[in-house]
Amino acid sequence: MKSAAQDRPLVEVHDAARWFDVSAPWLERVLSRKPRTLLRAVDGVSFSIRRGETLALVGESGCGKSTIARLLVGLYPLTRGTITFDGQPLSAMDGPGGLALRKRLQMIFQDPYASLNPRWRVGRIIAEPMLAHTSMSKPQRDERVDALLTQVGLHPTDRDRYPHQFSGGQRQRISIARALAVSPEFLVCDEPTSALDVSVQAQVLNIMKELQRSLGLTYLFISHNLAVVHHVADRVGVMYLGRIVEIADRDTLFKNPRHPYTRMLLSAIPDMTGAGVRRTPVAGEVPNPLNPPPGCTFHPRCPFARDLCKTESPPMLTQGVNQVACHGVAQGWPMYTEISVAAL
Amino acid sequence: MTAILELREVSVEFPTRRGTLKALNEVSFSIAAGEVVGVVGESGAGKSLTGAAIIGLLEPPGRISKGEIFLSGRRIDHLSDEEMRPIRGKEIGAIFQDPLTSLNPLYTVGHQLAETIVTHLPMTWSQARSRAIELLESTGIPAARERIDHYPHQFSGGMRQRVVIALALAAEPKLIVADEPTTALDVSIQAQIIELLKKLCREQGAAVMLITHDMGVIAETADRVVVMYAGRVAELGNVRDVIHSPSHPYTVGLMGSIPSVHQHVERLVQIDGTMPRLNAIPAGCAFNPRCPQVMSQCKVERPQLRQIGATRAACWLQKEKEHA
Numbered sequence A: 001m002k003s004a005a006q007d008r009p010l011v012e013v014h015d016a017a018r019w020f021d022v023s024a025p026w027l028e029r030v031l032s033r034k035p036r037t038l039l040r041a042v043d044g045v046s047f048s049i050r051r052g053e054t055l056a057l058v059g060e061s062g063c064g065k066s067t068i069a070r071l072l073v074g075l076y077p078l079t080r081g082t083i084t085f086d087g088q089p090l091s092a093m094d095g096p097g098g099l100a101l102r103k104r105l106q107m108i109f110q111d112p113y114a115s116l117n118p119r120w121r122v123g124r125i126i127a128e129p130m131l132a133h134t135s136m137s138k139p140q141r142d143e144r145v146d147a148l149l150t151q152v153g154l155h156p157t158d159r160d161r162y163p164h165q166f167s168g169g170q171r172q173r174i175s176i177a178r179a180l181a182v183s184p185e186f187l188v189c190d191e192p193t194s195a196l197d198v199s200v201q202a203q204v205l206n207i208m209k210e211l212q213r214s215l216g217l218t219y220l221f222i223s224h225n226l227a228v229v230h231h232v233a234d235r236v237g238v239m240y241l242g243r244i245v246e247i248a249d250r251d252t253l254f255k256n257p258r259h260p261y262t263r264m265l266l267s268a269i270p271d272m273t274g275a276g277v278r279r280t281p282v283a284g285e286v287p288n289p290l291n292p293p294p295g296c297t298f299h300p301r302c303p304f305a306r307d308l309c310k311t312e313s314p315p316m317l318t319q320g321v322n323q324v325a326c327h328g329v330a331q332g333w334p335m336y337t338e339i340s341v342a343a344l
Numbered sequence B: 001m002t003a004i005l006e007l008r009e010v011s012v013e014f015p016t017r018r019g020t021l022k023a024l025n026e027v028s029f030s031i032a033a034g035e036v037v038g039v040v041g042e043s044g045a046g047k048s049l050t051g052a053a054i055i056g057l058l059e060p061p062g063r064i065s066k067g068e069i070f071l072s073g074r075r076i077d078h079l080s081d082e083e084m085r086p087i088r089g090k091e092i093g094a095i096f097q098d099p100l101t102s103l104n105p106l107y108t109v110g111h112q113l114a115e116t117i118v119t120h121l122p123m124t125w126s127q128a129r130s131r132a133i134e135l136l137e138s139t140g141i142p143a144a145r146e147r148i149d150h151y152p153h154q155f156s157g158g159m160r161q162r163v164v165i166a167l168a169l170a171a172e173p174k175l176i177v178a179d180e181p182t183t184a185l186d187v188s189i190q191a192q193i194i195e196l197l198k199k200l201c202r203e204q205g206a207a208v209m210l211i212t213h214d215m216g217v218i219a220e221t222a223d224r225v226v227v228m229y230a231g232r233v234a235e236l237g238n239v240r241d242v243i244h245s246p247s248h249p250y251t252v253g254l255m256g257s258i259p260s261v262h263q264h265v266e267r268l269v270q271i272d273g274t275m276p277r278l279n280a281i282p283a284g285c286a287f288n289p290r291c292p293q294v295m296s297q298c299k300v301e302r303p304q305l306r307q308i309g310a311t312r313a314a315c316w317l318q319k320e321k322e323h324a
Helices: A002-007 A026-031 A065-072 A090-094 A098-103 A122-133 A138-151 A156-160 A168-180 A198-215 A226-232 A250-255 A260-267 A307-311 A327-331 A337-343 B047-055 B109-120 B125-138 B157-169 B187-204 B215-221 B239-244 B249-256 B317-323
Strands: A011-021 A038-049 A054-058 A080-085 A105-108 A186-190 A218-223 A235-240 A243-249 A317-319 A322-324 B003-016 B019-032 B036-040 B063-071 B092-095 B175-179 B207-211 B224-229 B232-238 B305-308 B311-314
Touching (some): A038 A065, A065 A186, A065 A218, A080 A090, A098 A122, A122 A168, A138 A156, A198 A226, A198 B249, A226 A250, A235 A250, A243 A250, A243 A260, B047 B063, B047 B092, B047 B175, B047 B207, B109 B125, B157 B187, B207 B215, B232 B239
Parallel strands (some): A105 A186, B175 B207
Antiparallel strands (some): B224 B232
16 A cells, blocks of 8 residues: 555646636627637646656746646646646645645745745744644744754844845745745745846755755756756656647656757757857747647647648657657657757 | 957946945956957846946946946047937947837837937938838848837737847947847747847947846857956956856856756756845955855955956966966
8 A cells, every 4th residue: 555655646637727718808798799718828738746756847938837836736726637646636625634735735936036925034934834734832833944944054043034135045045945844745846046046046956956855855847947957857848838748757858859849949048068059049939829829739830840730739649758749759750850960 | 350349447336325336346348340248147246237337328326437438449438418329329239138118118119110210320211111121121020011010019029129139230330238138038039039139240240248147148149258246357258268168266156057958967066155245345356255265365355357278367366376
């Protein structure tokens, strides 16, 4: 029984969707006979995260990464599909015993300036989750706050200061300490370092990796920065317009990407090693998510698109733990014969 | 090559109630025609302020307290607003980070472009309009003839930045100051914009000052790099030399802290601590409290830029090395 629970992925997302109603007001709709408009921010996403691993989701603005983060911690309800955490459906959060489930997953937000209450002292900010989730006494909480501050590389005396007295990187450490306060198993990190300078980003990423090792944490790491993702992730999912187009372990994805969009993203990374080397810019932009193209949503930008791509949505092709949704890959069209040699 | 832009020991101060803050401290570098010079550093290093000082757009009470700025041999740092206006736009083009705030939402893109052209070049409005269409086409905006009558909000982020670039290049300036031109854009768009900026500047032979915190962008775009720290130039040199064999410990740390997709390291190099505040810049070398190789001299005397290996760096350490 115990071993079965150990083998089971900690988080399983099946066909999750989240649509937002962005219709014009009722009267305007009636007068100008407009239909309802739905923004399909996340539309049929499935993945699982094993205990102790880091799954990263990458993609450009508006691809639905942050919506998934919010779905996973229950900040948005699902429109369709299921998310289970350690075998329990996430919808149980709202029922009896939901608090116990919420305690096991926490979130770190992107902007450390907006996610900490400016009127509260750091000690109170970090202790708040303990008040909500545990029956710890005041001295116990204080002791835990001190331990947490030390753990994230701050000093216990920092508890009496206010957030504005800290720099961006230090604030992000406070966010991490707060998220760890109730000893969660799973952390959802939504662009935790994108508001930080590179040297500070390195400090925060190092701390996150150390904590993962010492506490056995499981991370969902959301970022648009592929270099950061390469550094932290065990597996990587690439998102485009609300869907996952490719998901693979890190080395496979970076060394042998299969979806044309993944290739495009990789080729767009500025290259530090070959200073002065030109990269091939990729044409086009992400289409309006309110009116996504039919078939494979990437086809207008894809250099290999054929008629099939314009009409039919590609199925998710599974090979072991790696998945890719592309007609070209599924049917073995000749793609990148010349590019792949040059790129590797 | 003649220098289009030359800064000589430029200092910028902000007088405040609690004393004067020195935001730029004796910054010197030059940019030749057709050259792209990258200015990098972390937030608060003074990169954008250097750009603002050159364009003459320092926010009061900030002022240039010392030093000189030359544009094609002409001194421009002491000019009045009236004298500066024809230079801005005509001789210096500026591109800012957020393309939405650098365009006027109430005018069409075509109007804004034509206005710039008419102001700076001897052209009529109808000539300016056809020139504006050419400019939009050269920046890769599809259907420029129709798009010219659209408003900024009808363009996507990447397209807006193309418009801003067209605007900056409208009067064929000698110098382009691009302040974080790609930071607000997605990676795939970023590559397009950088490629475009490089191509257009090459064609026009303009000198470019590219301000960014993204070393990757610098690595691909710049010919030379100026690394700034706490309002001072820490290191200066050719892009390859600065990236592959930096001399200043700050540059070394900065390069090591950037994650790479080409190699996997368990731990990134980290520079402990943060950049000092302007009111608490340490004596001697500003980097000394964070420097892993700090010596007693660093805490007393400020190092000047000196040739060390392939680059010029402001560091005492290398002097010791040379002695040894």
